[in-house]
Amino acid sequence: MSHNVPMKFTHLRPDNRTSAARLLRLPNHSLSWRIPWGLLALALTIGVGSGLGAVAFRWLIDTFTLLFSGHEDYAAAGHAAHPYVPQLGMWFLLLVPPLGGLLYGPLIEKFANEARGHGVPExxxxxxxxxxxxxxxxxxxxxxxxxxxxxxxGSVGKEGPIVQIGSALGSVFGRLARMDGSRLRLLVACGAAGGIAATFNAPLAGVFFAMELILGEFTVRTFGLLVLSSATASVLSRVLVGGELFLTLPPFDVDHPAEYLLFAGVGVAAGAVGAGFARLLYLVEDTVARIWRGPEWLRPAAGGLLLGALLLALPQLYGVGYPALRNAIEGQYVLWFLLALLVGKMLATSLTLGIGGSGGVFAPSLFLGAVFGTACGMLMHSVAPALAGPAGAYGVVGMGAVFAGATRAPITATIVIVELTGEYALLLPLMLAVVLATGVSRLLSAETIYTMKLRRREAEPDLSPLPAARG
Known part of the structure; x- marks a missing residue:
């Protein structure tokens, strides 16, 4: 196959896909800044902007978390009291989400409604x-x-917002340079790639996220521009905040060939969990919209009372929840508590977005996969101790499988888990579980967690199923 022919993913409509040859073919009357080196310069600039944006956004989250909870990451603090109001004890958790909602609710309503939700569908x-x-x-x-x-x-992730922020930067730079629509779309994807790369220290995952979910196609030239933005953002993030792995785990391995059957079972079940998470997310959103009769700017504060009650029961769900994810894979939780975290995280994320919150679903999908996979590993180890490996290995595989079940982005799911954990020995069971999870998700649902949002916002004028959904 010629390298000029794009390999196309299927979540976008055919008439909206554009080959890289068309993207980068320049008219004879182009000015000097519109030749390929100009696109390279823009991709590099967008990578710098995405990297700095991710670092600044992370600082904002840390600052507000410390202000609202009194801890650097309250998900690791248990039921600790706020040091500034110790007399309230753990009950301050009932007040924090409504207070935050009173601040971001009017901000979104007045200045940018598109900032509501998880960002990637926008x-x-x-x-x-x-x-x-x-x-x-x-x-x-x-x-x-x-x-x-x-x-x-808010029990949501930071990757969706930084994807939207990086993409907006790409759009701004592209419009300042007077790029046409095809090139502008590519620069938006460069911003998305840089955002994912800088957020997770995962440059390859950023590239394939942009191709698989944003552009819906793969070409050599597109790949090169995305790599430039992604690598630039990742290097900048590593210089400013460090380049350690997201999860530092003991090395896992597959000791018996028959264990692949167990990983396959996790993949099948995880596909159902991912599809179910997407369904629950929009079910809660519909329910809240049907019940709420007040002004939209007040909805996050009112709904925050319910979120606060849930956090009071499970403070591990506060914010992104990375400490609880790590603890789950490291085997620090018993089986019943893992299942409680699974149900609680689904509800907390769905409620946060349903009441009008702003945050991503990438990290919640990884969280769900970690606790679900680890729970499966514990069950399998109790049933077949001679065959099943450490429960944490199933947690790592579950992270990728649930994400694939929710998004149907199997390449991104595989690469991001390897980059986050460095567990290359689990690559084969991870690939197996991810592919099975993607297939099960397609059987169970006509949409992904992202395309469902597009459909609901009537972004597609034709109401026939999206190509990716027909899988």
Whole structure:
């Protein structure tokens, strides 16, 4: 196959896909800054912007978390009291989400409604329907709203916001350079790649996330520009905040060939969990919208009372929840508590977004996969101790499988787990579980967690199933 022929993913409509040859073919009357080296310079600039944006966004989250909870990461603090109001004890958790909602609710309502939600579907819609045009105000509003939401206990991820922030930067730079629609879409994808790379220290995952979910195609030239942005953002993030692995785990291995059957079982079940998570997310959103009759700007504060009650029961769900994810894979939780975290995280994330919060679903999918996979590993070890390996290995595989079940992005799911954990010995069982999870998800649902949002916002004028959903 010629390298000029794009390999196309299937979540976008055929008439909205554009080959890299068309993206980068320059008209004879182009000015000097519109030749390929100009695109390279823009991709590099967007990578720098995405990297700095990710670092600044992380600082905002840390600052608001410390302000609202009194701890660097309350998910690791148990039921500790707020040091500034110790007389309230753990009950301050009931007040923190409503207080945060009173701040970010009016901010979103007044300045940028598109900052509500998890961000990635909005970027997909801009690429598919708006030629890559994203309002510049999204950068600031999304940063503040998501940081306030997560810092005040919103149980969502930071990768969705930084994807939207990086994509908005790509759109702004591209429009300043007067790029046409096809090139502008590519620069938006460069911003998304840089955002994922800087957030997770995972440059390859950023590249394939942008190709698999944002552009929906693969070409050599597109790959090169995305790599430039992603690598630049990742290097900048590592220089400023460190380059340690997301999870530092003991080496896992597959000791018996028959254990692949157990990993396959995890993949099948994880596909159902991922699809179920997507369904629950929008079921809660519909329920809240049906019940709420007040002004939209007040909904996050009112719904925050319910979120606070849930955090009071399971404080490990506060914010992104990385400490609890690590503890689960390291075997620090018993089986019943893992199942409680699984159900609780689904509800907490769905409620956070359903009441109008701002944050991503990437990290919650990884969280769900970690606790579900580890729980499966514990069960399998109790049933077949001579065959099943450490429960943590199933937790690592479960992370990728649940994410694949929710998003149907199997390449991204595989690469991001390897980059986050460094567990290359689990690559084969991970690939097996991810592929099975993707297939099960397609059987159970006509949409992914991202395309479902597009459908609900009527981003697609044709109401026939999306190509990716027909799998």
């Amino acid at each position: 970027v997909m819609a801009s690429v598919t329907h708006d030629g890559g045009r994203i309002a510049p105000r999204v950068v600031l509003v999304k940063s503040l709203a998501s940081a306030l939401c997560i810092g005040s206990g």
